[in-house]
Amino acid sequence: MRLHRLDLTAFGPFGGTQSVDFDALSQAGLFLLHGPTGAGKTSVLDAVCYALYGSVPGARQSGQGLTLRSDHAAAGTRTEVRLELTVAARRLEITRQPPWERPKKRGTGTTLDKAQTWLREYDPRAGAWKDLSRSHQEIGEEVTQLLGMSREQFCQVVLLPQGDFARFLRADAEARGKLLGRLFDTHRFAEVEKRLAERRRTTEARVRDGDAALLADAHRMQQAAGHAMELPALTPGEPGLAEAVLTAAAVARSTAREELTVAQSRLAAAEDAQADADRALADAREVARLQRRFAEAQERARALETRADAHRAAQARMERGRKAEAVxxxxxxxxxxxxxxxxxxxxxxxxxxxxxxxxxxxxxxxxxxxxxxxxxxxxxxxxxxxxxxxxxxxxxxxxxxxxxxxxxxxxxxxxxxxxxxxxxxxxxxxGWEDTRTRLQTAIESAQGAAHRADQLAAQREPARQRLAAARLRDQLAGDTETAAARVAQAQEQALAAKAHWLDVRERRLSGIAAELAAQLQDGDACAVCGATEHPAPARKDAGHVDREAEERALAATRQAEERLAEAEQHLGVVREALAAATAEAGDLPTDRLAEAAEDVERQYAVARRDASALHAAHEELRRAEAEHERRTAARQQADVRxxxxxxxxxxxxxxxxxxxxxxxxxxxxxxxxxxxxxxxxxxxxxxxxxxxxxxxxxxxxxxxxxxxxxxxxxxxxxxxxxxxxxxxxLLDDATHRELQRRLDAWQSEESAVRAVLAEADTASAARRPPADLAAAERAAEAAARRTRDAASARDAAARRCTELDRLSTRAARAVRDLAPLRTEYERVARLAALAAGTSADNERRMRLESYVLAARLEQVAAAATVRLQRMSSGRYTLVHSDDRTGRGRSGLGLHVVDAWTGRERDTATLSGGETFFASLALALGLADVVTDEAGGVRLDTLFIDEGFGSLDDQTLDEVLDVLDSLRERDRSVGIVSHVPDLRRRIHAQLEVVKDRTGSVLRRRGH
Structure with a gap:
């Protein structure tokens, strides 16, 4: 990911529109973002984060009363952040506008405008930008997918907040775990621990539920068997529960089958007695029925005799009605x-x-x-x-x-x-003549303005070039003085280094005899005189200079001469550029050239505005002439009509x-x-x-x-x-049907009575004594009651056997089903304890997520050590420690190895300056590891926020050398600091200047 350009409008402390050209700043590889406290250095980084993710870094995002809109902005100016960058070989432009209260277009007061977001991509084949999306959600997902990291990871990896890493060095294992967990997204391993624990609880509950269900079935079997089953006192989870239940169930089933056989014998005898009583009751009921039938027939015959006259009258009326039907x-x-x-x-x-x-x-x-x-x-x-x-x-x-x-x-x-x-x-x-004259005058005026605009257009570019050359001239004048001062300083350093080298060389030559004497051995010839005896060899005094000291002094002299040559070369380049800029700009001051360029621009804008009315004036004249012709023709046609x-x-x-x-x-x-x-x-x-x-x-x-x-x-x-x-x-239909019904009923009743009285069985039953139906019913009811009691006893015994068989089968099946479930519970319980660090098999008592984070921390420490050794001149090395911490578990320890003492100690013992460059090395190492974790997304632009004031000159040089070496990987590093010494060491600078009207950005250096 490489940043190209950032445009801010009414954002944070910036009341107007400010631009940051990262391409120009990144040419040097290392650039400085500086300014007084509260000017808005961090707001530039906030704007980058807001453009990418729609929010600023965490601590500032969650602050109460935080607003992204500048208090210095004009009422009608909307807050906007536009960022142009290249990521995954795609050049994108992201524009974000947060919600804001704008003045109403009509009336007084304000109204709320919603947040807006645009995403565009540059098409090199078409040479133009194309719109991709205006959806907040789509753009957020696209940016996160391309960068491969969340907002928290980006703020920790790209912005490199040094204060956070200093705390990280001194933090305990739990705090380190939280930060690493956010960066490396290890919550999935915590979820594995959680899922294992949940699965352990689930399987344990299922085993207990299975034991409880088995014990409940045992109690149901005991209830069904009654006195035939004795069950010992058992609780869920006892080892012998299944065997005791199955044994008691077998005894209860055997006893219930014997009781069923006895009940079936008693039921057979009762059913035979009931059959005899039912036959006697049926015979008595049949005799009683026939006797009632004969008596009812005699009563019906007497009723027919009483209705005979009415029947004959109905027959006569029916006959008269049939005759009337012919009429x-x-x-x-x-x-x-x-x-x-x-x-x-x-x-x-x-x-x-x-x-x-x-x-x-x-x-x-x-x-x-x-x-x-x-x-x-x-x-x-x-x-x-x-x-x-x-x-x-x-x-x-x-x-x-x-x-x-x-x-x-x-x-x-x-x-x-x-x-x-x-x-x-x-x-x-x-009024036609006045209108035509007015329009022709407007056309002539617009044509004159167009001619003036053409003349001024030819003057604009030369004026701009002279103004740019003048500004470059002013800048190079200051750079020339700085470069000349550096040359003078380098000359003094070179002369001092050479004088020191000559002095060291002279002192070494003065003590060369002692140096040669140190190499003499008894019996060996002297390299100077050839003698093999050395009775009084020269001795080294306290200020003796050896060969290595002379070589170091010579190397320092050569380095000083190289710096002098580089400074002189840079001074020559700056002077050549100053001469070229002076030749192009001339001797006029920059402010006068700026006024002249602004005057040309102003006149050009006025001329262009006046010339833009030419087409409208031509069109208006054409429409007026057409209207004149139409009006004249209309008047003539009215006269003809x-x-x-x-x-x-x-x-x-x-x-x-x-x-x-x-x-x-x-x-x-x-x-x-x-x-x-x-x-x-x-x-x-x-x-x-x-x-x-x-x-x-x-x-x-x-x-x-x-x-x-x-x-x-x-x-x-x-x-x-x-x-x-x-x-x-004549009879109507209803009367006819009623008479016919009465005649038919009479005939049917007469035939039925005669038939009953003629039946032989009925007449024979009538001659017998009255049947004793009540005695037969009492005998049959008693027999049926005895049969029902026997059947109930048999059914109860059968149900007892069936229920015991069913419950025994279910209990046996439950025992079989519980066996693999109990095995699964034991296996899951071992895994859950191992992942949670509570198992005896986990020697270091380390949780699964801590184990993964420890591996990541070990990678970070290895990557950080490469830079830390250079920053500390090979003294310090960062290592990861698995030593146990609180509650007996292994933590995320981080130690530093001091090569001077050969001992390993906690990072909390580092001094302020040592803590800074150690945390810086840790931040850079973490950036490399998270980049690889995020799919190898290349991070070509990094920012380091504060902390350089705690370093001495030598350490600062070494830290800057490490940062400058990032250019070898085509990276650019922006340092956010207000340390004055950095302004002399880093030439490419972006200064934040604050005043009462809001902050502004100025780029310095090259």
Missing amino acids: APALQLRDAAEAEHRRAAAAQARARDLLRDALGDDTRLKAVFDDGGAAGFAGAARRAAEELGGLESARRGELRLGELVGERDELDRQERADDDVRAEAETWLA AAARVGHRERLDREQAGLEAELTQARGTAASVTARATQLERQVALLTDAADTARAAEDTARRLKDADARLADAAFRAGFDTPRDAADA
Whole structure:
């Protein structure tokens, strides 16, 4: 992951818009972010974290009253963070806007705008950005997946908070475990411990539940067996519970089967006695039934004799009704003819009443009405229809007259509309010349502004280049002085180093005899004089200088000379750049060049704004000319239509006069021809209806007379004196069914009584003495009671056997099922105890999650040691310790090995400066391990927050060398600090400057 650019607006202490070009800062590999306390150094890191994850680091995120919006921002400026970065070979841009209270667009007060997020990706083939998503959730998941780490991991690995790692060095095992657990996401191993413990509790509960269920079945068997089963006192979990239950169940089953055999024998004897009693009871019941049957038949015969007269009367009435059925068709025909005649007479009366109301004063039709015949009404209807047909031509003329009136009204409406068109056109055309002049003036002004904009556009870039060169000139002037001071300092150091080397060399040459004497051995020749005896060899004095001291002084001299050469080379490069910038910028001050560039930009913006109105002015003139042509044509067309309307109106007047004279004669006394036609149509309809009803009344009267004659003839042939007698004798359906039912019931009852009295068995039973049914029922009931008691005893014994068999089978099955479950419980219990660190097999009493974290800590310590040795000049090494801590369990120990003493000690014994570079090494090592853990995501940009003030110069140089070596892996490291010495050592700087209006960012160095 490499950061390219960060833009802040109204964020934290930054009231306006600030930008950070990480690409420019990262060219040196190591850059410094500095500024006074409270200026907003950490807010830059907060902005990076907020852009990626939508929230700032933990401690600042959870603070009460924390707001991301700057208190210095203008009311209408929205807080925004935009970050451009490359991750997983993809160049992305993330923009986040937190929710904010903005002023309402209308009225007073504020309204809440929701948070917004954008994610874009740069497409190198298209050379443009493309939108990916605007969903907070989708963007969060995409960033987390690409980086491979959560917000907590990012803040711990990329931002490198040194205070946290200093506490980590001195923390106990529990605190280290919490931090490592968040970074390496080892909660899954804690979940394994939890799942094992839960599974142990679950299997233990299942075993106990199984024992309890087995014991419950044993108690049920004891209850079912009664006195036949004795169960000892048992509790769930006892080793011999299953064997005791199965043994007692076997004894109870054997006893229950013997009792069942005895009960079955007693039931067989009782069933035989009950069969004999049931047969005797059945015989007694049959005799009693036959005796009751014979007595009931005799009673029914006596009842028939009392109803004989009514039966004969019903037979006579039924016979008379059958004769009347022959007259029924004639009666129905006569009733239908009478009803039809009444309906026809009523219709005739209604038609005459309607006709009387419609005649009015028409004397011609009154004579027809007084006659009242169908022929007279039909003739009058024909005459009215003929008169109605003669009005058809007059009705068409009346319709045409209405159309003429409508046409006259339309001509008047058109005339008024044309008058309005002429008036509007003349009003608009009166101001045409002024409008055209105004628009042409606006076009000429916009064209002049466009020409000025072209001239100013050619001046913009040279002014910008001169301003940039002037600013670079000012910056390089300061860099030249700094570089010259460094050259002078390097010269002094080189001269001092050389003088020191010459002094050491002279002192060594002065004491070279002692150095040679130290190599003499008895019997060996001297390298100077060749003698083999050495009676008085020279001795080294207290200030003797050996070869190694001389070589170290020589090496220091050469290093000083190399630094001097590098400083002189850098001074030459800066001077060349200053000369080039001065030649391009000239001698004018930077502020005057800036004013000139701003003036050109301002004039260019004004000219562009004025020139942008050219197209709109052309369009407005074109629309005005088109409107002028349309208005002129409309006025001409209105004049033409007015001339055409004069002749048309005269033709309409002549035609209207002729039609009015013709219609006055046709309508007579009626209001209109249509009204006269309506009167005639009604008279035709009423006369036709009167003629039809008169003919219908005459026809129905004739049919009624014929029906009366046929009815009298049918009654006589059926044997009735008058038609009325026949009608009275006629039976309706209900009466006929009732008489037939009574006759049928009489016949059925008579046949049944005769049949019963003729039965031989019934007559024989009637001659026997009355049956003693009560005694037979008491004997049968006693036998049945004895049988039921025996059956209940047999059923109880059978149920006891069945229940004991069922419970015994279930108990045996439960014992078989509990065996593997008990084995599983023992295995899970051992695993849970081992993972929880409570098992005797776990020698170090270490939990599973602690074991995994210890392995991760060991990797971190190994990675940190590589840098710690360089920072401490090979003195310190970080190692992981498995020593037991509180409660007898192994913790996450972290010790430091001191090469000077050869002893291992706790990291809490380190001094302040040692703690800083040890924690820095630990942070860098942790970054490497977490990066590998996250799938090998490359972290090309790191930030280190504070802690450098506790280092001496030599240690600071070594720490900076380690950080500078990260460039070998193409990394850039940003140091957040306000230590003044770092500003002299690190050239690429981003300064945070604060004042009353909010903080601003300034980039220094190169």
